[in-house]
Amino acid sequence: MSLIIKICGLKTDDALEAALDAGADMIGLVFFPKSPRHVQLETAKRLAETARGRAEIVALTVNPDDALLETVMETVAPDWLQLHGKESPARVAEVRARHGRSVMKALGISTADDVARAGAYAGIADRLLFDAKPPKDATRPGGLGETFDWSLLDALDPAVDFMLSGGLDAANVAEAVRRTRAIGVDVSSGVERAPGEKDADMIRAFVATTRTAADEKFALDKGAAKRSLS
């Protein structure tokens, strides 16, 4: 399986086209009014119509109530609901059952305890997304362009798949691919020239670098597997 690339926080037709043309597998639409990437529902609907069938559509919300999720489902019909707040495992299960959509649960990581707590969501969320834990005074819980110590993820149960985010960009994503066993990567700030303003060249560079790094890792793993058999 090839590495999944998600470009998050798209809010214009041009940025969306750049992500789709570059070959992004998932595109993220942010519904969080305090974010510079917040999209109005009608814009989101139009962007989703363009993206449908070309990439999976992810609707990102933070501690959403069911009314918001119903509105997003009716207007945007995303393939995924990304929960980026303090949703409990029980709430994740409830959202999944009630709205009938795959759920990606984002978890902020800064300590080994944060990684240990992730286990409670395994088998409940359809996918886990690890992000840097935001500082206490942050105005939003993600999309801050901050990395975290990826070695903390070495303690995670090897059976648990995850995507990686938090401060990724074209300069560090190859190392992230090599260093972790993430099945996918997610970027927002790292493909922007200013908060909320995506840059087509940066999107292309991020996707191309990620694909090359993933191919190299696959070739290395294949070589190692062959050597261990001989």
Ligand SMILES: O=C(O)c1ccccc1NCC(=O)[C@H](O)[C@H](O)COP(=O)(O)O
């Ligand atoms: O992007 C936002 O403004 C945002 C607001 C509220 C919750 C989450 C938000 N973003 C999450 C993401 O875009 C990504 O999933 C992830 O955090 C990567 O962000 P970045 O470090 O900026 O690449």
